Amino acid sequence: MEIHKDSMKLTTPDQLNADVLSYSYNMDYSKIGKCVIINNENFLALRERKGTQQDVSILEHTFGALGFSVEVAKDLSAAEMLQLLRKVSREDHSEMACFICVLLSHGDEGNIHGTDHEVEIKQLLKLFTGEMCPSLLGKPKLFFIQACRGEKYDSGIEADSMESNSTYFRDIPEEDFLCGYSTVAGYYSWRNESSGSVFIQTLCKVLQENGKRLEIIKILTRVNNLVAFNFRSNTYYCPTHGKSQMPCIISRLTKELYLTS
Numbered sequence: 001m002e003i004h005k006d007s008m009k010l011t012t013p014d015q016l017n018a019d020v021l022s023y024s025y026n027m028d029y030s031k032i033g034k035c036v037i038i039n040n041e042n043f044l045a046l047r048e049r050k051g052t053q054q055d056v057s058i059l060e061h062t063f064g065a066l067g068f069s070v071e072v073a074k075d076l077s078a079a080e081m082l083q084l085l086r087k088v089s090r091e092d093h094s095e096m097a098c099f100i101c102v103l104l105s106h107g108d109e110g111n112i113h114g115t116d117h118e119v120e121i122k123q124l125l126k127l128f129t130g131e132m133c134p135s136l137l138g139k140p141k142l143f144f145i146q147a148c149r150g151e152k153y154d155s156g157i158e159a160d161s162m163e164s165n166s167t168y169f170r171d172i173p174e175e176d177f178l179c180g181y182s183t184v185a186g187y188y189s190w191r192n193e194s195s196g197s198v199f200i201q202t203l204c205k206v207l208q209e210n211g212k213r214l215e216i217i218k219i220l221t222r223v224n225n226l227v228a229f230n231f232r233s234n235t236y237y238c239p240t241h242g243k244s245q246m247p248c249i250i251s252r253l254t255k256e257l258y259l260t261s
Contacts, residue, residue: 107147
């Protein structure tokens with residue numbers, strides 16, 4: 001078979017760069033974005049979340065180093081959580097590339113606790129849809145949630161204990177959202193009273209090492225690996241000793257995301 005050289009097309013470096021850019025979120029803004037941390041430690045009817053301040057400290061350091069404007073709120077009621085995030089959603093994010101929210105609290109499946117009672121996670125996320133927050137339309141919105149999603153203890157997650165496809169996106173209202181949960185549905189999430197939670201501490205460690213180099217899904221996959229294979233609970237109570245934890249990534253991102261401008 002004869003091949004004519006005129007029929008052979010080579011991809012130029014400029015074309016390759018254009019292809020990469022077309023599959024990546026545009027981060028060329030004057031600011032990378034805002035990071036809101038809601039840290040609920042004390043509750044009216046639930047136990048104090050000892051150790052959570054260690055998570056706040058490392059989150060502030062990690063996202064501040066990545067260039068985010070970090071705002072921390074502590075011990076908010078359910079109504080105050082909605083009020084704060086509604087206020088943030090109404091701000092002008094036009095000069096920002098993305099948005100991050102970290103929720104540290106008690107929880108159960110589909111809900112996060114204020115100091116008084118719970119609020120649906122999907123209610124909080126809906127505040128940042130294109131309709132409610134036009135200046136973040138088409139931009140990545142990341143929510144990291146450190147909270148229990150049930151009362152079961154993980155002895156090593158089995159295949160049939162994972163969330164079904166029908167429930168994967170229940171909390172996420174539209175595209176360009178990502179939720180990083182500390183554990184899968186139905187399970188307990190571990191926190192150490194002196195060193196903080198295994199999920200948040202590991203997330204920040206990986207972000208500090210690779211946050212400006214790796215794509216976000218690769219970062220969170222490494223977090224999954226480190227938590228799932230390296231962590232085992234250490235308690236005096238036999239039924240809760242030696243348990244593991246499996247974080248959960250639920251993504252509707254439509255492009256690759258690199259946390260660098």
